[in-house]
Amino acid sequence: MSDISGVKALMFDVFGTVVDWRSSLIADFTKWADKRGIKADWTALVDGWRAVYSASMDEVRKHPERGYVILDKLHRQSLEKLVAQLSIQGLNDADLNYLTMGWHRLNPWPDSVSGLTRLKTRYIIGPLSNGNVALLTNMAKFAGLPWDLVLSAELFEHYKPDPETYLGAARLLGLAPEQVMMVAAHNHDLKAAQKLGLKTAFVARPTEYGPLQKYDFEAKGDWDIVAKDFGGIADRMGC
Secondary structure (H helix, E strand, O other): OOOOOOOOOOEEEEEEOOOHHHHHHHHHHHHHHHHHOOOOHHHHHHHHHHHOOOHHHHHHHOOOOOOOOOHHHHHHHHHHHHHHHHOEEEEEEHHHHHHHHHHOOOOOOOOOOHHHHHHHOEEEEEEEEEOOHHHHHHHHHHHOOOOOEEHHHHHHOOOOOOHHHHHHHHHHHHOOOHHEEEOOOOOOHHHHHHHOOOOOEOOOOOOOOOOHHHOOOOOOOOEEEEEEEEHHHHHHHOO
C-alpha cells in the first residue's frame, strides 16, 4: 500500500477516462446527419479522427517555431483531411464547425459524475487534459462535470506527456508533485506523471475504442490506486 495521505488534488485525463468520446461522437453525428440528409460512415470518421490525434500533437512538438496550436484547431485540420479521404460530400464551413465542436459535447461514463462529486467533498478536482480551455469548459457544462477548475495543456503550451503539463498543474495549485494524483485510463499517461513524482490512479475503460481497443485493458504499472471506476477511487481516498 503506497502512501497517498498527502494528496490534496486529483487531476483527470478526460478523453476516454471521464467521457466516452467514441460513442458520443458517433451518436451525435449520426443523428445530426440524418436530419440533414448527409450520408457518411460516421464510425469510420470518428475512429480515423482519433487515430491521428497523437500525430497531430507531435507536429506541434516538432515545430515550436510555428507556435502552440490548440486542440480545436488540430481537430479541424484533421477533420478536413478525413472528410476528403472518406469522400464525404455536401459539408459547408458551418457543418465542419459543428463536427469539430462535437468534442465539446461528450457524454460522461456512468460513474464519472457521481464519483467526481464524492471526491470533490475532500479534494481539489479538475481535468489535466490536452483539450483546450474552451473545449474542457464547454464539455464540463454539457456533461455536468463538477470541476473546481480547468487545467489544460493550453495553459502550459505543451501537450501531455510533456513534463511541463504535469509539473505546471502542481505549480498552479501551489502543491508539490506528490500532493497531486493523476487519474487516467491510459498507462502511458500515468507513467509520465509518476516519473515526475505525482501519485497515480488507474481506471480501466475497456470499451473506449470499441472493437478497436488494443491496450489499456488493465493496469500495467505500479500505480498507487487501481480501481474499477471512480467510485472505487473515492472509496480509497476516503470519500
